[in-house]
Amino acid sequence: MRLAAFNVENLFARARAMNGEDWQDGRRILEDFARFNALIGKPAYSAADKRRMAELLEALGLGRADDAEYVRLRRNRGDFLRRPKGGGIEILAAGRAEWNGWLELEREPVDDVAMRLTARVIADVGADVLGVVEAESRPALKDFSERILPLEGADPYAGVMLIDGNDTRGIDCGVMLRDGFRLATMRSHVDDADAQGLVFSRDCPEFHIATPSGARLVLLVNHLKSKGFGAKRDSDAKRRRQAEAIARIYAALRAAGEDNVAIVGDLNDTPPADDDHPLAPLLRGTDLKDISVLPGHDDGGRPGTYGAGTAGNKIDYILLSPALQARLRGSGIFRRGMWPGLRPPKWDTYPEIDPRQGGKPHQAASDHAAIFADVDI
Template sequence: MFFNAEDAMRLAVYNVENLFDRARVMNLEDWAAGKPVLDRFSELNALLGKAAYDQADKSRMGILMTELGLGKQDQGPFVLLRRNRSGLLTRPRTGPLTITADGRADWVGSLELRDEPVNHEAVLNTARVIHDVGADVLAVVEAESRPALAEFNRIMMPAVGGTPYRHVMVIDGNDPRGIDVGLMTGWDHRIGRMRSHVDDRDDGDRLIFSRDCPLFEVSTPGGQIITVLVNHLKSKGYGKPAESDAWRQLQAARVADIYRELVAAGQTHVAVVGDLNDTPDSAALQPLLVATDLRDIATLPGHEDGGYPGTYDASAAGNKIDYILLSPALQARTRASGVFRKGMWPGARAKRWPAYSTIRKPMEAASDHAALWVDLDL
């Protein structure tokens, strides 16, 4: 872990893109091939969740199920329909399936994405990134669950010569795909008070966070309290762009409100971290990046980005979607910050950045995301 002052702390955030298992459709090398599946999955899930189904709903459900490979059975190539009790549909020997339920209360079950194991070398490379970044406090994005993150910490960190973190916490969020956010801390940085915002709703009673915005209070060896808000805002990956932009802006505004509430309560050492799924100039992120006094570490003196402004994929400016945002008190305590890309695929021909020798093809990359870190002298 990082120590070169009496009460110094390295804070980092890393989108690990799942540790052991990942939705099969999200493991495809060609994102364009998976997007239509996720679009249909999202639409069908929304329809299945309605209290009452009209004839148009039933017709559309049948079409979507057939397109997802559920026309003849409950398991398609990417999607699984769990029916713990029948009543949702019938599949006649001839003709298309028929939705027989009149609403969500008429059947028991769920629609799920099918998982498959993540490439083993990719899992090892993920552990290498975490070991080499050496954070005292690490926010993790896209962890399957607390048991999965704890198992990864216990087994994979020693496998690459690292020390397991002492504290591992993930609070289940709203995403049915099992991509939650959590926090790992070293022996001298204890997780204290935690608060989930998983049930926060807008004026129309819709859930605000597609995952969660958990609050973690971390105590340092010197007795300081750092409050960390971990985020994974709505993706641009599927759904209508205007709707996802609006939802992401709603989420950013709620995070900003939570931050202001903390400041009003006297908490000055606050960090907002995570995959915000949008660029600094986007309208969606303005409630956080412009309407508060939080500042992105990328804008602070001494930040090292390796010549690439982005944090995802090719790391161009349009790929800047991961953030560590600091309150004024933490901005004043910043000593250095940077982007760690050795676990990312560097490109087939022109190697954009130094990568681990164990990354020989894209599937072996630890993640499409870089890890971000900041050193704080507290």
């Protein structure tokens, strides 16, 4: 069985802010979007909150109207703001209960080249069980499987499952299964909470998969809190809470007799070097092992799975329980769909995104590599 994980960065529709060539500007827009939506959820708005909301709306291009190039302000009921003739924005609502609405990202179809290359990566990796990160919906993922994969010479996946998580941007975690692999049961952890509130930024879906051999695989697909939004201290603390929660779920599965457990996805942090690291509860506090430290791993000379492929960009993982570690026959990183940089290109790519042939960064399948492991199960 080939098990793989791939952050596809939304297959059919992506936030317009992230479809351009200036990824830093797109990241700023997403950060402002997240900050604004966090502020409007407060029960009461302080004077400082109102000033900051007005500043963020201006920065997002909403100074004159509720529609801008990258975002749209939805105001369904109540008085939230007014725009004086002299310019600027005045927040009228005293708190969340006084109005109904939200800020949403404008979306547009992903570049056709990017979508085809996403399919080509999936076809070339050839996973029997594929954990998918940042897919917008099950219908979109199923449509992609049935319509786009065949264009790249691959059969559609027999099983596709994804449910909505906690992220309003539609970046959810799912699974795709080849014929012979069947989803027996699944469990969502979208409502899991600790003393500080909801744990998972998206979800930690738990897929129990029946394999052709009759064995059972439990797959947890994850996308942990990113480093890109909010203060580093807060982001690190959130990832640690998530790592602790995943470790608890894993321990419960093992206690219930599940030996074949894999945790895959974008953990948004590097491997821990000490017990204070956000991922330490999961990678140092359990008997799980990442494929990158096990025999037979081929990283192509670069340990990272994101961006430039450096050690500081090692953020995607396949973690295996001891029973799966014993059955591992090899693993690797597949980068041909990633943008390779310019001076010089850092790895071989598909011709469509080769910068020497006119390829552009926004046409890449993803800024993440696909990762895979071959396991006898």
